[in-house]
Amino acid sequence: MTDRLSDRNPQVAPQTLIDEMVPPASFDGVSFDTYIPDPQHPSQAQAVATCRDFVARAAKVRAGKRNLLGRKQTTNGIGVYLDGGFGVGKTHLLTSVYNAMPEPKSFATFVELTHVVGALGFSKAVDELGDRSVLCIDEFELDDPGDTMLVSRMLSELTARGVSIAATSNTLPGQLGEGRFAAQDFLREIRKLGSLFETIRVDGPDYRHRDLPPAPAPTSDEELREIAESTPGATLDDFDALCEHLGKLHPSKYKQLVAGVTLVCLSDVHAADNQSVALRLVVLADRLYDAGIPVVVSGGKLDEIFTDEMLAGGYRKKYLRATSRLLALSRFADSSDS
Template identity: 75%
Template sequence: MTARLVDRKPVIPADQLVAQLVPPAMFNEVSFDSYIPDPAEPSQAEAVDAAREFARTVNQKRNGKKKLFGKKNTVGAGLYLDGGFGVGKTHLLASIYHEVPEPKSFGTFVELTHVVGALGFMKAVEELSGHSVLCIDEFELDDPGDTMLVSRLLTELAERGVSIVATSNTLPGQLGEGRFAAQDFLREIRKLASVFETVRIDGPDYRHRDLPPAPEPISSEELEERAARTEGATLDDFDELCKHLSTLHPSRYGKLVDGVTAVFLKDVHPAQDQAVALRFVVLADRLYDASIPVIVSGSKLDEIFTEEMLAGGYRKKYLRATSRLLALSRFGEQARATS
C-alpha cells in the first residue's frame, strides 16, 4: 500500500531548529563560478560581483572579530538581492553561504520566523549572534507582527556583528505594501531597509524559458497506479492533506516530506480559503527545496490559487509557489516519460 503524508507526524527538537537552517540539497554544489549570467541582462553579472564582494567583506569582518579580543564587535554587513522569480537569487545566496566560515545559517524568511517563534526571541538571538552570516531567502513581510519581529531581530544581530544577506522580489522600502497598513509601520520598514545595500537582478524566470505549459492532470486511476509502482512515493487526497497541514507547525513541513521520492495528489482543486492556500505555499517551498516531483489528478497545479487570491496582498507569494509547483510537475512528467 502506498504511503501517505497524512500518516506522518514529524517532530523536530528545539535544539535542531537552528542546525537545520542550511541551503536545500539542490544548492549544495553551487558557486559564483557556476552562475551563468545572461548576456542580455547585465545586472546579473553585476549581481555576481556584488555577491562575491559581500562574501569577501564577511570573511574580513570575521577575521577582524577574532583580533578584537573582547572588544565591541563591528556592525555586520548587509546585502539585499532584489529581482523577479527564477533569476538565480537563491543560487547567489547559497554561493555566499558556501564562501563564508561557520557558524552560519541559511533559511527562508518563513523558516526564520518559525524558528524565532519556536525558540523565543532572546534564545534565537543567542543562537544566531555568533554567526558570520544569516542568509534569508524570499524575504517578505505578511503582517505587522512579522515586521516588528524581523526588524528587531536583524537590528540585534547586525549590532552583534552578524552580516545579513537576503533575497526578495520586493525592494526593502516596499516590504509590506498591499498586505497591511504599511504606513503604520513605516519606521520599522525603513529600519529594515537601512540594513541593506540593494542590488537588482533582472531577467525572465529560468524555470519557464522555452518550456511548455503545466502538464495536464492524469486520471485518479492512473495516479494510483503510478504511485503504487514508484518506490518511496506518497499518495494523498488533496483535501485530507490540506487538513493535515493545519495540524502541523510549518517548521515541520520539511521533515514531513523527508525521504519522499514523489508526491501524488488526488482530486486537486482551487484552495477554499487563504489559510489553506498559505499553508500549501509553505509545503510547495519544502517540496521544491527537496526537488520532489508532484503529480496530480483533478485541477492543474497552476489553478490552486484563485484569481481573487492572486489579486490580493499575497500575490507574489502565490506566484512564486505556482512557478515552483510547475517546475515540480514537469519533473513528474519527465519521470513518466522515462518510466
C-alpha cells in the same frame, strides 16, 4: 498500500530547526562560478560581482578589528539584498554567499527563521545566531505587523553583534508589507530594515519556464494510483484531506513531513478554499521544491490552485512563486516518466 502524507505527524525538536539552517540539498555545490549570467540582462553579472564584494567585506567584519591592546573589537555586520523576479537565480547567489563564508553560518527562508524564533524564543534565537559570520535569508517577506517588529529587532541585534545579513526577495525593502497590512503604521520599522541592506536588482526571465512546454495535464485517478503504487517512496493523498492535515501541523514540521518521499501524488486537486489553506500550500510547495520532490496530480491543474482573487491580493508574489515551483516539479515528474 501507498503511504499518505496526511498520516504523518512528525515531531521536531527546537534545536533541530537551528541545525537544519542550511541551503536546500538541490543547491549542493553551487558557487559564484557556477552561476551563468544572462548577457541580455547585465544586472545578473553585476549581482555576482556585488555578492563577491559582499563576501570579502563580510569576511573582514568577521575577522574584526584590534584595539591598542590587541583585543578584538566587534564591528557591525553589513547587509546585501537581492531583489528580482522568480527564477532569476537569487537563491543560487545567496547559497554562493553562504558557501563562501566561514563557519559558523546559517541559511533559512524567512518563514523558517520566524519558526526558529517561535520555537526557541527571541533571546535564545538571537544567542544561537549571534556568532554567525553570515545569516542568509531566502524569500524575505513581511506578512503582518508582528513579523515586521520581530525581524527588525532581530536583525538589528544580530548586526550589532557582527553578523552580516544576505537576503533575497521579490519586493524592495521599502515596499515590504504593502497590501498585507497598514504598512504606513510601521513605516519606521520597515525603513529601518531597508537601511540595513545594499539593494541589488537581478533582472531576467524565470529560468524554470525558459523554453519549456506547458505543465503536464492532470492524470486520471486510476493512472495516479498506478504511478504511486509503482514508485518506491511515493505518497498518495486526497487534496482536501492533505489540506486539512496541514492545518493541524505547525509549518515548521512540513520539512520533516516530506522527508524521504520520492514522489508526491495528489488526487482531486482544485482551487484552495481560502487564504489560510493557500498559504499552507505555499509553505509545502517551498519544502517540496527545496527537496526536489516531483509532483503528479489528478483533478485540476497546478496553476489553478490559487484563485484570481488571491492573485490580485497582497500575497500575489508568494502565490506566483509557489505556482512556478509546483509547475517545475510537475515537469520534473513528467520527464522522469518519459
